[in-house]
Amino acid sequence: MNSSKPYIIRALHEWISDNNCTPLVLVSSKHQGVQIPTGIAKDGKVVLNISYGATKNLQLIEEGVMFDARFSGVSENIFVPMGSILAIYARENGQGMMFGENDDSPEPPKTDKKDKPKILTDNKKPTNIKKTNKKSFLKVVK
Amino acid sequence: MNSSKPYIIRALHEWISDNNCTPLVLVSSKHQGVQIPTGIAKDGKVVLNISYGATKNLQLIEEGVMFDARFSGVSENIFVPMGSILAIYARENGQGMMFGENDDSPEPPKTDKKDKPKILTDNKKPTNIKKTNKKSFLKVVK
Numbered sequence: 001m002n003s004s005k006p007y008i009i010r011a012l013h014e015w016i017s018d019n020n021c022t023p024l025v026l027v028s029s030k031h032q033g034v035q036i037p038t039g040i041a042k043d044g045k046v047v048l049n050i051s052y053g054a055t056k057n058l059q060l061i062e063e064g065v066m067f068d069a070r071f072s073g074v075s076e077n078i079f080v081p082m083g084s085i086l087a088i089y090a091r092e093n094g095q096g097m098m099f100g101e102n103d104d105s106p107e108p109p110k111t112d113k114k115d116k117p118k119i120l121t122d123n124k125k126p127t128n129i130k131k132t133n134k135k136s137f138l139k140v141v142k
Numbered sequence: 143m144n145s146s147k148p149y150i151i152r153a154l155h156e157w158i159s160d161n162n163c164t165p166l167v168l169v170s171s172k173h174q175g176v177q178i179p180t181g182i183a184k185d186g187k188v189v190l191n192i193s194y195g196a197t198k199n200l201q202l203i204e205e206g207v208m209f210d211a212r213f214s215g216v217s218e219n220i221f222v223p224m225g226s227i228l229a230i231y232a233r234e235n236g237q238g239m240m241f242g243e244n245d246d247s248p249e250p251p252k253t254d255k256k257d258k259p260k261i262l263t264d265n266k267k268p269t270n271i272k273k274t275n276k277k278s279f280l281k282v283v284k
Binding site: 001002004007008010011012014015016018019021090093095 | 143144146149150152153154156157158160161163232235237
């Protein structure tokens, strides 16, 4: 079977947009094939706004996410391969899903407290995934 | 935000169908609002084929999955609420995703070996989800 990751990314993009929130992707900027303006990545990561409002010609295809967007007033062609996408989540509340780098297996979505943020794993212990700092990096924490 | 589960279910239904496989849902038959023919559930569970070929008027909506299908030659209206759906997966290889009962948080997808079946959890140990018997019940195992 092909990877389920593009399907999941499209689904969560739609979910976040339907909730009037802003879909962001966390991208590994050093991943092969990433096309982004120089200077916007920090520590090998970049967060891109992939809302319909912030982009033009947005395409969420099997190979990756592509769109046009303005950076410092200049329109740029952006492409990030599917394998470079580490997470997709809503700017407003951090809800979304993390992925391992180069891994097609999505991790469970982040949820807020009222949504019962537990994931049954092999040891049946609840796992919470929380946003750990203001730069929107996602990390699995207890 | 509303639940991401309907979005994930639609995405995985599309993914499985695009791969020419048969999407099945594992349903908790005792969940409130489940409308299925009497006698088809076993031990409180039922597996339903929700492929386009096996159903008519299939709708994957926010409230649940509804369709018409023939059981013992009789056309029946089926409805299973979103909360009753425990898993969606492909009949042919068991790939898909599990959900907790009454839980809107999807678990990570099942993957086969070549897809690197690991999920990073809080303890960073790999977790495999495997089909454990021929009746298509899914279980989290080490």
